[in-house]
Amino acid sequence: MTNDSRSTSEAPVSPGVPESVLASIEAHLRQRELRREDLYQRARRLRRLSQGTMTRIHSTGTVPPEEVEIRHSMAELSDWLRREGRGDEPMASDALQEAVEAVLLACAATHTVFPGPSDLGVDPEPYLLGLGDVVGEVRRRVLDRLGRDDLPGAEAELLLMERLTQSLLRFDTTRAIVPLKPKQDTARALLERTRGEVVMARHLVRVRTHLEPSDRSEAP
Numbered sequence: 001m002t003n004d005s006r007s008t009s010e011a012p013v014s015p016g017v018p019e020s021v022l023a024s025i026e027a028h029l030r031q032r033e034l035r036r037e038d039l040y041q042r043a044r045r046l047r048r049l050s051q052g053t054m055t056r057i058h059s060t061g062t063v064p065p066e067e068v069e070i071r072h073s074m075a076e077l078s079d080w081l082r083r084e085g086r087g088d089e090p091m092a093s094d095a096l097q098e099a100v101e102a103v104l105l106a107c108a109a110t111h112t113v114f115p116g117p118s119d120l121g122v123d124p125e126p127y128l129l130g131l132g133d134v135v136g137e138v139r140r141r142v143l144d145r146l147g148r149d150d151l152p153g154a155e156a157e158l159l160l161m162e163r164l165t166q167s168l169l170r171f172d173t174t175r176a177i178v179p180l181k182p183k184q185d186t187a188r189a190l191l192e193r194t195r196g197e198v199v200m201a202r203h204l205v206r207v208r209t210h211l212e213p214s215d216r217s218e219a220p
Contacts, residue, residue, distance in 0.1 A: 039085055043095035046073050050095070050102040058140055063106040074099040075121025093129075096122055100130025105137045108160060125178040128171060132183025135164050139190050146201050158198050165191045 049070055056064045074096060081089055100122060107114050117127040138161045145154035165187045171180060 035084055036088055039088055039091050042077050043092040046077060047095040047098050050098040053102045054105055054137065057105055057109050063109055067103065067106045070099050070102050071120060078122045093126060096126035097129040100127050101133045104130060104134040108138055128178055128180055129183060132168055132187055135161055135187040136190055139194050142194050151201055151205055154198055158194055161191050161194060
C-alpha cells in the first residue's frame with residue numbers, strides 16, 4: 001500500500017520575514033527617532049524664545065527684535081511638521097501655541113492688527129490655543145496700567161480683552177479636534193475679574209476727585 005502523506009519533517013517551512021525587510025524597518029525607526037530628537041530641539045528653542053520675548057514685553061513695554069525670529073521659526077517648524085513630522089505634531093503643540101501667544105502679545109503692545117493663522121504659517125488649532133492664552137497676558141497689561149494709575153490705558157486694554165474673549169467664544173468644537181473649552185472658560189473668568197478690578201478703580205478715582213476739593217479748602 002502506497003503512503004502519499006508527507007511526514008512533518010518534509011513539510012515546507014516559511015522563511016519568515018526577510019532580513020532586508022527587518023533592516024529596512026530598523027532604519028525607518030532610527031530615522032524617526034532622529035527626526036523626533038530634531039523636533040524636540042526645535043520646539044524647545046522656540047518655546048524658550050517665546051517665553052523670553054513675552055517677559056521682555058511685560059518688563060519693558062516694547063517688542064524685542066526676537067519677535068521677528070519667532071515668526072520665522074514658527075512658520076518653519078509648522079512647515080517641517082507638514083513635510084516630515086506627521087504623527088509627531090503633539091511634540092510641538094506647546095511651542096507653536098506659545099509662539100502664537102508671543103506674537104499676538106507683541107501686536108497688543110504695538111496696537112497693531114492681529115495676524116491670522118495663514119499669516120503666521122501655522123494651523124488654526126495652535127493659533128486658537130495661543131489666542132486663548134494671550135487673554136491672560138493682556139490682563140497683566142491691565143493690572144500694570146492700574147498699578148501706574150493709568151485708568152484710561154487700563155480701560156483700553158480691558159476693551160481688547162473683551163474683543164479677544166468674544167472672538168474665542170465664537171468657536172464651538174470638540175475637544176478631540178482642539179481642547180479649546182478650558183481656554184474659553186479661563187478667558188471668561190479672567191475677563192469678569194478684570195472688569196471688576198477696573199470698575200473698582202473707576203470708583204476710587206471718582207471718590208478721590210470728589211474729596212480733593214474739600215481737602216484743599218481745609219488746608220491751612
